[in-house]
Amino acid sequence: MALNGSDLKVGDTYTECLVEDLKRTQLVMYAGASGDYNPVHTDEVFTKQISGYPSVFAHGMLTMGMTGRMITNYVGDGRLTKYGVRFTSQVWPGDTLNATATVEEVNDGIVKLKVETTNQDGASVLSGYATARVD
Amino acid sequence: MAVEKFPIEASHIMMFARSIGDANPIYYDEDYARGTEPGSIIAPPTFAQASAQFDPDYRLRPKTSGDGWLGSGKEPTGIKQEASTAAGGGGLHAEQHFEYHRHPQPGDVLSATTKPGKTWEKQGKRSGKLYFSESVTEYRDQKGELVITARGVGVRTERLVDK
Numbered sequence: 001m002a003l004n005g006s007d008l009k010v011g012d013t014y015t016e017c018l019v020e021d022l023k024r025t026q027l028v029m030y031a032g033a034s035g036d037y038n039p040v041h042t043d044e045v046f047t048k049q050i051s052g053y054p055s056v057f058a059h060g061m062l063t064m065g066m067t068g069r070m071i072t073n074y075v076g077d078g079r080l081t082k083y084g085v086r087f088t089s090q091v092w093p094g095d096t097l098n099a100t101a102t103v104e105e106v107n108d109g110i111v112k113l114k115v116e117t118t119n120q121d122g123a124s125v126l127s128g129y130a131t132a133r134v135d
Numbered sequence: 136m137a138v139e140k141f142p143i144e145a146s147h148i149m150m151f152a153r154s155i156g157d158a159n160p161i162y163y164d165e166d167y168a169r170g171t172e173p174g175s176i177i178a179p180p181t182f183a184q185a186s187a188q189f190d191p192d193y194r195l196r197p198k199t200s201g202d203g204w205l206g207s208g209k210e211p212t213g214i215k216q217e218a219s220t221a222a223g224g225g226g227l228h229a230e231q232h233f234e235y236h237r238h239p240q241p242g243d244v245l246s247a248t249t250k251p252g253k254t255w256e257k258q259g260k261r262s263g264k265l266y267f268s269e270s271v272t273e274y275r276d277q278k279g280e281l282v283i284t285a286r287g288v289g290v291r292t293e294r295l296v297d298k
Contacts, residue, residue, distance in 0.1 A: 002172065019156060029154035033147070035187035038195045039206035049211035060228035061184050065155035068180040077161045078173035083180050084232030084286075 002076035005134040008106045014074040018066040018097040018117065022058065027093070030062040058091035063126050067117045070099040075111065075132035085115065085128030096120040101130065109133055138247040141186040141274070145241040148178055151185055177238040181231075183274055183283050186247050229267060230288035236281050245274045245282060252286065263293025 019026070027041045036059055039046040047056045064085050072080060091097065097117055105112040111134045117126040145165070152162035157179060160167040168176045187193045197204040204213045239245060252269030259265040267290050274283040 026154065026156070029150075033151040033154040034185045035190075035193065036184075036195050037197060037206075043206045045207040045211050046205070049207075050205075061181055061231065062155065064231055065151075065157075065179065065181040069155055069157040069159070072157075072159070072180060077159070077171055078177055078238050080180050080235055080238075082232075082234050084230070086230045087228055090227075 002079055003074070003111060003132070003134045005106050005109060005111065008103050008111055008134065010103055010105065012103040013100055014070070015098060015100040016070040016073060018063075018070060018099050020096045022091065022093055022095045022097070024056060024093050027056060027058055027062065030059055030065070034059065034061060036061070055093060057093075058095075060087040060126075063087065063091050063097070063117060064128075066097065067099045067115060067126055067128075071101055071113065071115065071130050071132070074101050075113075075130070075134070079132040079134070080130060081110065081133060082129070082131040083115075084130075085126050088124045088127050089119070091119065091125050095125075097125065099126075104129075106134065109135075137249065138186045138189045138245075141189045141245040141247060143178060143239045143241050143243040143245065145176055147185065147188075148176060148182065148241065151182055152179055155179065155181070173238065173240070175240045177240050180233060180235070182239070183233065183245075183247075183272075183285055184231075186245070186274070226289055226291050228287070229290040230286075232286040234284040236283065239274075239276070239282055243282070244277045247272050247274050259292065265293075266291040 031037050031042050040051050041056055041059050044056055047053050097119055099117040101113040101115050103111060104114050110131050113130045115128045115130055116124060119125050149163040161171055161177060162179060165176055249270050249272040252271050254268045257265045267288055269288050272285040273281060276282050
């Protein structure tokens with residue numbers, strides 16, 4: 001499961017499709033699990049008429065959570081030591097997201113990854129980093 | 136945010152993993168998890184955010200008393216317009232960072248304390264002036280040991296971000 005440091009090279013990449021055609025129901029599931037019930041994520045009437053956005057949109061933390069799945073699938077369970085992101089664009093229902101980790105450094109049993117998630121138009125929605133223990 | 140007790144529970148982890156589309160059995164199957172390196176079900180990397188469930192004053196959850204919720208019912212919002220615009224429209228999550236000292240597992244009872252961090256302003260391209268504010272949350276376990284350090288950055292915009 002875990003990565004072997006000696007097999008890793010700077011510039012290696014790992015990509016996963018996080019979601020195809022993101023559904024509003026998934027936003028409801030994330031609201032329920034995380035406890036963040038901000039109506040801009042689940043309440044189309046409120047979001048259009050009061051907030052003025054074209055539709056509900058994903059919690060940034062849902063995108064971070066889905067991107068984290070790509071990272072843990074790559075580095076193995078319980079191996080993550082740091083994970084941080086900037087939310088660069090909003091994610092909307094219907095979006096298809098792909099996330100890529102790129103090896104930036106391997107040192108002292110730690111791999112440093114650059115992390116990027118993009119939508120179907122190739123626009124960045126999340127940009128960040130992660131570090132993990134490797135064998 | 137201050138959370139006195141954030142009990143890490145297996146069914147909460149299972150629901151959270153489902154909501155992020157993560158089918159990894161380490162998040163729901165105890166027997167499988169026993170044979171993995173962590174040796175137990177663990178929380179997914181962003182699970183600490185779900186501590187909001189255990190914050191009695193969390194403002195983005197309808198109160199059990201039923202009053203004062205900004206979401207729609209008979210009307211598009213349940214509260215006065217200017218307040219709801221401020222709560223729903225202007226504030227967005229800009230950054231989130233986690234440092235893991237270990238990964239929590241069912242049975243842990245964490246507590247969380249949050250301190251305000253830096254604040255700064257920036258001129259945005261699509262939304263006027265941007266007001267950033269940072270907060271740092273320390274999650275400690277039942278022994279008082281640091282489990283996760285989280286740093287969040289929120290941003291308020293002068294006007295809506297153009298799609």
